[in-house]
Amino acid sequence: MTILRDTTDSTLAERFAHLTAAARRLHLPSGHDVRTAVRWGVRQGVPGVALKVGARTGDMFARLNTDPALKANPFDYYDLVRTAGPVVPGRYVMATARHGVAMRLLRGDEFRSGVPEELMPRPMQALYEWSRDNAAVGGLTDRPSMLMNNGADHLRLRRIASQAFTPKAIEALRTRIEQLATDLLDELERRHHDGTAVDIVTEYAGTLPVLTIAEILGVPKELQSTFLGWGERILPAADWGVPYRTYRDISTTLREMNGWLLQHFETLRRNPGNNLLSRIVSASDAEKSADPGGGLSEAELVSVAGLLLFAGFETTVILIGAATVRLLGDRDQLELLHAEPDRWRNALEEVLRIDAPVQFTVRYPAHDTEVAGVPIPRGRMVAVMLAGASRDPDVFPDPTRFDITRENARDHLGFGSGAHFCIGAPLARMESEIALRKLFDRFPDMTPAGTPTLGPNTTFRGYAHIPMRLNA
Template identity: 40%
Template sequence: MSSQPDTSLARRATRPARSWATWALAHGIGKAFLTVGARRGDPLARLMADPSLNADPFAAYERVRAAGPIVKTKLMSGTASHAAANQVLRSADFGVGSGHGELPPLSRRVLSRIVDPDALGPMDPPSLLAVDPPDHARYRRLVSREFTARSVAALEPRIVEVAESLLDRVAGDAATSFDLVDAYASQLPVAVIADLLGVPEQWQDDILAWGNDAALLLDPSLSWRDYRVAEVAVRRLNAWFDDHIAHLRADPGTDLLSRLATMSGDEQLDDRELRGVGLLVLGAGFETTVNLIGNAVVQLDAHPDQLAVVRERPELWPHAIEEVLRFDSPVQMTLRSAYADVDVGGHVVSSGEPVVLFLGGANRDPDVFDDPHHFDVTRENANEHLAFSSGIHYCLGAGLARLEGAVAVRTLYERFPDLRVASPPTRRSTRVLRGYESIPVSAGVSRALRVA
C-alpha cells in the first residue's frame, strides 16, 4: 500500500457560495439567535453562546436544573437533570435529526441537498452521530466488534508502548517543561487510532491537525471564519480517506478500515460510507481522549490530596478517570429531536421539538452524586455519569478512551512524580468539547527515569 496518499481532492474548488449557504443554515442563523438570546439572559442560549461561561459553566447548569427537569425558553428546550437526560438519550421517541435536530425539518432537507459531498463532517450523514435506525444499527454493528471489551483490552500493551515512547522523547529533551497536549495527550490517541485505521506514521501529524480543526464542526454556532477553517480541514480529511480507502481495497492490511473496505454482499459499504466510518472512528477514539487526559492532569494538579490517594492506591487509576469523566466531562452537551409527543419528568416535549442535553450539568446532579462539586477519586458511583452519552448512541470508543486515559495518566505520573501544571492552561473555545489547547507542565527537579 502506498504511504503517500494523493490529497488533490482537497485542492478542488470549494464553491464559496455553497459553503456560505451551508454555514448560514447549519450555524450562522442559529448563532445569531443564540447570541441575541444570550445577551437577553436566556439561560440555555448563554450556556451555548456566552463566552464568559466557557471556563466555568457549572453554576449556570445548576440554575437550569433548579428550574425543572425540562426548561423551555423562547429559543429551545434543555435539561441539566441526569434523569431527564438519560430518559431522552435512551428513548426511541428521540433521535439525532440527521445531525441537525435543532433545525426545522424543511431546513434539514435543504441542508442535505446543498452540503458539498467533499465537505461532509461529523454531524452529516452517514456519520453514526447523524443517523438513526436502521442505518445506525447497520453501521454500528460493522464497527463495534473492534471496540468490544476483549478487543480493547488487547490494545493495552500497545497503549503502554506508545505512552512510554512519548515520555522517553520528553525525558530526553534538555528542558524540564513541555506542553502536555502537544507532546503527549494528543499524540497517544492518534497513534492508537492510526493503528485501527491503517494510517501510515508519516501522516499522523497531518491527521491530528486536520482532526483538531474539523472537530469545530461539532459546535452548533460556529462563526464563518471558524467554519471555513473547519471546512478546509474536513475536506482534507475526506480527500485523504478517499485515497487511503482506494489503496486499502487494492492492498488491504489487518486494520478495521481494511476489513470494512473489502467486505462484500449486503454488508458492503460504499466509499462515502467508509469515509464516514473513518471520520467517526477518528473522532470517537481521539477527541474525547485528548480532552480526558488533559482534564485529568489539570484536576489532579488542582486536587493534590486526590493525586496522593491514587498514587498510594494505584488500583484506583480507573476510578480516577471515571471521576474526571463525571466532574469535568470532555463532551459537555448533545442534542436530540423529539419524534413524538413525549412526557419527560412531567413536561411534554412536542414532536419536532429539539432538546439540548447538558451532560456536564447532568454529571453533577445531586440526585445521583453526593456532594457533586467535590472531586473524589474514590467515588463509588462515578461511572453513572453520562459523559459518553447513553442508549443506542453511547460512545463507540468509550472503553478505549477509558483505557487510554488510565494508562496515559498513570504512566505520566510514574515517570514524572513531581509533575506540576506550570502556568494557567489555555482552554479550547469549543462548547461541545471541553478541554485545553495547551497545558504547560513542569516535570520538576527529580525527572524520573523509566525502570527497565
C-alpha cells in the same frame, strides 16, 4: 428544527435576510463556494443568529453558547438550569441538567439524535439539499454520520463499526499503546531534563491519541502530523454559530481528508492491515458481497472514519489533560493512587463525571410527548447538558468534590447513554489509564509551571495548554 421552522419570529427572519444579503456580497468565485455559503447559512448562520436572539431573551442554552464567562466555567450555570426545572423552556432550544431526565432523553425510543432536517420549511430543505456536498461530509455533524442517524440506519452503521471494537480487538492495542506512551515519555525526559517547562497537552496528551488513531486507521507515519492538523481544523464544527470563514476552512479540510480516506480504503482493500479500519472495510465489503444492498457506502465509510478520529482523539486528549490538572490540584487523591494503583480505573470515571469532555448533546422527539410532566412538541430540540447531569446532587452526593473512591462514579454520562453511547469508550478508557499511570509513575513530583488554559470549543471543553515541570 425549531430554530429554522419558526417563521413567526420576525427578528430572526430579518436577521436571516441580512445574512442572505451578506452572502451575495461575498462575490464568491465558484458555484462550489456558493454552495458552501448556503450550507453554512442553513446549518450555522441561522442557528448563530438564533443563539444571539435567544440569549437576549433568556434562552438558557443560547446563553451557554454565547457568554464567554459561561463557556469558561459553566458548572454553576448547570446548577441554575437544574434548579429551574426538569426541562427548562427556551425560545428555540429547551434544556435539562438533571440526571434522570437526561437518561430518559438519551434512552427514550421516541427521541432522535441530530438535527430534524425533515421539519425545516420546505424552501430551506430544498436549499440545504441543493448545497449538500458529499465530498465534505463530516463525522460529527453531517449525515450519514452515526451521530446524526437514528433507527435502522444508525443500527446498521453501528453494527458494522462495532465489529472492529470487540473487547479482544481493543485489548490487542494495549501493548502498542504502552510502547507509544513510553517512547513519548522518554522523549519528554530527554528534552526537558534541564527543568524547562513542558506542555502536557501538546507534547503528550495530544500526541499519544493521534498516534493511537493512526494505528487504528492505518495512517502512514509520514501523514500522522497531517492527520492531527486535519482534526484540529475540523473540531470547531462541533460548536454552534461557527463564523463563515471558519466553516469554509472546515469544508476545505474535510474535502482534503475525505479524498485521502477514499484512496486509503482502496489501499486497505488491496493490502488489508492489522488495524481496526481494515476490519471495518472488510466487514462492509463482505456484507456487500452477500447482499448488494448491504454494507456501507463510501460516504458512510468516510463518516465512520471521521467519527473514529474525533471519538478516539479529542475526548481522550481532554480526559488525560483534565485528570492531570485534577490530580495535581489534589495531592491527597494522587497519593492514594500511588499507594493503591488499582483505583486508577475508578479515578478515570470520577474525572469523566466531574470534567466531562463532551458538555452537552441534543435530542428531539419524533412526536409530541412529555418528560417529567413538561410537554415537548415534535421536533423541539432539547439540550442534554451531560456535564450538568453528571453533577446532579440527587445522584452524586457532594458533586463538586473530586473523589476517586466514589462508589457510583461510573453512573456519569460522560460517554452518553442509550443507542448512541460512545462506541470508542472502551478504547478511551484504556488509553487514558495507560497514559496517566505511566506519566505519574515516571514523574511523581511533577509541578505546575503556569496556569492551564482552556481551548475555545464549547461542546468539547478541555485544556489547550497545561505547562508543567517534570522534576524527574
